[in-house]
Amino acid sequence: MTLVTAVADAASPDVANAAPMVSFEKVVKRFGGASGQPEFTALDGIDFSVARGSIAGIIGRSGAGKSTLIRLVNGLEKATSGTVVVDGVEVGGLSEDGLRSLRRQVGMIFQHFNLLSSRTAFDNVALPLEIAGVDKAAIKAKVGPLLDLVGLGDKAGRYPSELSGGQKQRVGIARALATDPKLLLSDEATSALDPETTHSILDLLKRINAELGLTVLLITHEMEVVKTVASHVAVIDAGRIVEAGRTFEVYADPRHETTRTLLASSLNLPEWLRNGIKRQPSAGDRALVRLVFFGDTAFKPLTGRLVAELGADVNILAGAIEEIAGEPFGSLVVSYSADPAVMARAQQFYAETGLKTEVLGYVA
Numbered sequence: 001m002t003l004v005t006a007v008a009d010a011a012s013p014d015v016a017n018a019a020p021m022v023s024f025e026k027v028v029k030r031f032g033g034a035s036g037q038p039e040f041t042a043l044d045g046i047d048f049s050v051a052r053g054s055i056a057g058i059i060g061r062s063g064a065g066k067s068t069l070i071r072l073v074n075g076l077e078k079a080t081s082g083t084v085v086v087d088g089v090e091v092g093g094l095s096e097d098g099l100r101s102l103r104r105q106v107g108m109i110f111q112h113f114n115l116l117s118s119r120t121a122f123d124n125v126a127l128p129l130e131i132a133g134v135d136k137a138a139i140k141a142k143v144g145p146l147l148d149l150v151g152l153g154d155k156a157g158r159y160p161s162e163l164s165g166g167q168k169q170r171v172g173i174a175r176a177l178a179t180d181p182k183l184l185l186s187d188e189a190t191s192a193l194d195p196e197t198t199h200s201i202l203d204l205l206k207r208i209n210a211e212l213g214l215t216v217l218l219i220t221h222e223m224e225v226v227k228t229v230a231s232h233v234a235v236i237d238a239g240r241i242v243e244a245g246r247t248f249e250v251y252a253d254p255r256h257e258t259t260r261t262l263l264a265s266s267l268n269l270p271e272w273l274r275n276g277i278k279r280q281p282s283a284g285d286r287a288l289v290r291l292v293f294f295g296d297t298a299f300k301p302l303t304g305r306l307v308a309e310l311g312a313d314v315n316i317l318a319g320a321i322e323e324i325a326g327e328p329f330g331s332l333v334v335s336y337s338a339d340p341a342v343m344a345r346a347q348q349f350y351a352e353t354g355l356k357t358e359v360l361g362y363v364a
C-alpha cells in the first residue's frame, strides 16, 4: 500500500501551497547483500512528505525503520532507490560539500542528548558554530540568546553532569538551533525523560515551531508524543508506511492494526486490564470499547444514552478530555457484555449517533 500524508491542510493556505520541506518518493533502503551477506530491506517504498512549518511525527515499534528513515533526511544513509528531497534539494545527489551544507540546515536532537561531557552548556551549544568557523564574538552573541530561549540562561557554565535530563535535552535543542536550521529532526528525544519533563520538552518544541517557523520531524514509539505535538503522523511498520494523515483523524479512527496497538498502549488502562485483553471473545466475556468524542459529538451526553440503550451493563474504565492540534477530543474506555445481541444493539446506537468507536479487545 502506498500512502501519501495529507499535508496540504497544514497551518495556513500559504504553507499549504508551498513545496514540502521534506518529501520521500518510492524510497527503498536495503542493508547487506555485499559479499554473500543476506540482504535486509529496512524501508520498502516510502512515500511521505512534511509540510513547511509543520510538526510531523513518524511512529512505529522498535525495528520498524524510523531511525533509518530519519538518517536518510540528513544524508547519514543513502537510499537504495527512490528520492529524498529536503527543501527542494535531492539528498542522494549531494557532494560531500553539499552534505555539509545540508547538515547545517538540518538540526538534530537525540534520545541520549549526545553532549560532550568535557564542555559546558555554553561550549556544547557553541560547537557547531566553531566547526562552521564563526568568530568568538559572533558565537557569544548567538549562544547566550539560544540558552535564554531554551530556559537555561543561568546554566551556561554548567557541565552536562551537573544538569538534569530535561536540562541536557534543552542544551541539545539549543545546539541544534545554533546554525539556524530550517528543519529539526528529533530522534526519540523524550524517550529517556519522565512524563512531566517530556511535556516540558514537547512544549518547548511547539514554541520553537511557532516562534521560529521551524519545521519539525520527529520519530517516536509513543503515541502520547505524537498526540501532544504533531499535526500530522505516519505510522511505520516493517519498513512501510501503513497509515498516515492528520493526527486527530488517525487517533480518532485508527485503521491499521499497528496503529491500534500503539494507541491502546497509550490509553491509561490499569496494567491488569491491559495484560488481560484477548482478540477473540469467549462465552461470558466483556467487550472493551473505546468511544471517541469530537466535533459534534464532543459534548453530547451520549454515554448516558448508551447506558440506557444497553441496560445497566456498562462499566466506565478510563477516560480523558484532551486536545489534539487544538481540537477538543474526548476518549472513554468502557466495557459491556460481548454477547452478540448486546454488541449489535451497541453497533446500531453508534451508527445512529455517529459516535466513533473501536473494539480494543475482550476481557473475562
Ligand SMILES: Nc1ncnc2c1ncn2[C@@H]1O[C@H](COP(=O)(O)OP(=O)(O)OP(=O)(O)O)[C@@H](O)[C@H]1O
Pocket: 031, 032, 040, 041, 042, 060, 061, 062, 063, 064, 065, 066, 067, 068, 069, 221
Ligand atoms: N547498518 C545496518 N545494517 C544492517 N541492518 C540495519 C542497519 N541499520 C538498521 N538496520 C536494520 O533495519 C531495521 C530498521 O532499523 P531502524 O534502526 O531504522 O529501526 P527503528 O524503528 O529506528 O528501531 P529503534 O526504535 O529500535 O531504533 C532493523 O531491523 C535494523 O536491524
